[in-house]
Every structure is written in C-alpha cells, then in structure tokens.
Amino acid sequence: MNKGGMGVGSSSIMLIFAVLCLTVFSLISLSVAGNDKALADAEANLVTRYYEADALAESVLAELIRNGGDVQGPLYGMDIESSWDWDLEAQVAAYRCTVSEVKDLYVRVVFTDDGYSVLAWKLVDTDEWTFDDSLNVWSGEEGDFGFGMMDMDFSFGIDWESDEGIED
Numbered sequence: 001m002n003k004g005g006m007g008v009g010s011s012s013i014m015l016i017f018a019v020l021c022l023t024v025f026s027l028i029s030l031s032v033a034g035n036d037k038a039l040a041d042a043e044a045n046l047v048t049r050y051y052e053a054d055a056l057a058e059s060v061l062a063e064l065i066r067n068g069g070d071v072q073g074p075l076y077g078m079d080i081e082s083s084w085d086w087d088l089e090a091q092v093a094a095y096r097c098t099v100s101e102v103k104d105l106y107v108r109v110v111f112t113d114d115g116y117s118v119l120a121w122k123l124v125d126t127d128e129w130t131f132d133d134s135l136n137v138w139s140g141e142e143g144d145f146g147f148g149m150m151d152m153d154f155s156f157g158i159d160w161e162s163d164e165g166i167e168d
Contacts, residue, residue: 046100050123053097053105057121060095061109069093069111085110092119102127 060076069091071080082093091111096104108120 046103049099050103050105053099057095057097057105057107060097061107061118064093064109064111065116069109069116088112094120096124099123 056076056078060078060080063075064071064080064082069082071082071093074080075095078095078097080093080095082091084090085092088110089112092108093111094106094108096106099105102125104124104126106120106122106124107118110117110119
C-alpha cells in the first residue's frame, strides 16, 4: 500500500534531473575555465613581449647615452630619430620597439649638458582606430526612432483627432 509518499519512479526522475543539471554545470565550468586559460595565456604573452621590448629599449637608451643622443643610422635594427630641438635647446632622440602587431613601446629622450631626461616611455597603439557605425541607432532627430519605427502605425485604428465617443 502506498500512503501518499513519493514512489520509486518520481525519485528516479529527480535523481536523473539532478545528475543532468550537475553535468550541464560541469560542462559550463569546463568551458569557462578553458576561456580563462586562453585569456591568461594571451596576457602572459603580451607581458613577456612588453618586457622584451622594454629590455631592448633600455639597451638602445644605454647606447644613446654613450653617444650623447646623436646616432646616425639604425641601432639594434631600429631607426632612431635624432634631431636638435630648438625649443628645448637640446638633442632629442625618439624610437619605437615593437611589442605586438598593434602595440609599440615609444621612447623619447632629451640630452642636455647636465645629462638626459626621458620625456616619454609609453605603450602606444599602432593600429588605426575606425569608427563602427553599422548599428542603426537613434540620431537625435525628431521622428527618427531608428530601427525603422518611423514607418510603423501606432494609432491602433483609433482616430485620435476626433471627439467621437467622448462624453462630457
């Protein structure tokens, strides 16, 4: 006799549902972990390449200091822009070390009689930014709702201009 409790069939269904839920959650966790690892690997690669570029920039700076900032021709395979700056009344050298396909380490150094001073030592983008206007959004013009809503009829078949059917 069954006295209103759960039968064997319903407990089996609940167990199958729980196992199915746990399986789905474990697959989602595995996917997220794989994505996190790929992101961490990409970040580690970028940091490694940055420090390689930083070490190369330090080597170039050491050579520039030995030469007083006046270098003719390429140095360590990089073109050095070296010129006299009349505003600063000093020799200025600038160069870039490649970090990735879209990033460079830009260095600008000024050499005076008292020594040298680093004006810029920063990571800059080399890829040109392009504006993406592919989304159809509201332009701010009255009546332009974007997404083609201007052509839609929102009257719902009601003549809003007439007073018909309105009682005082």
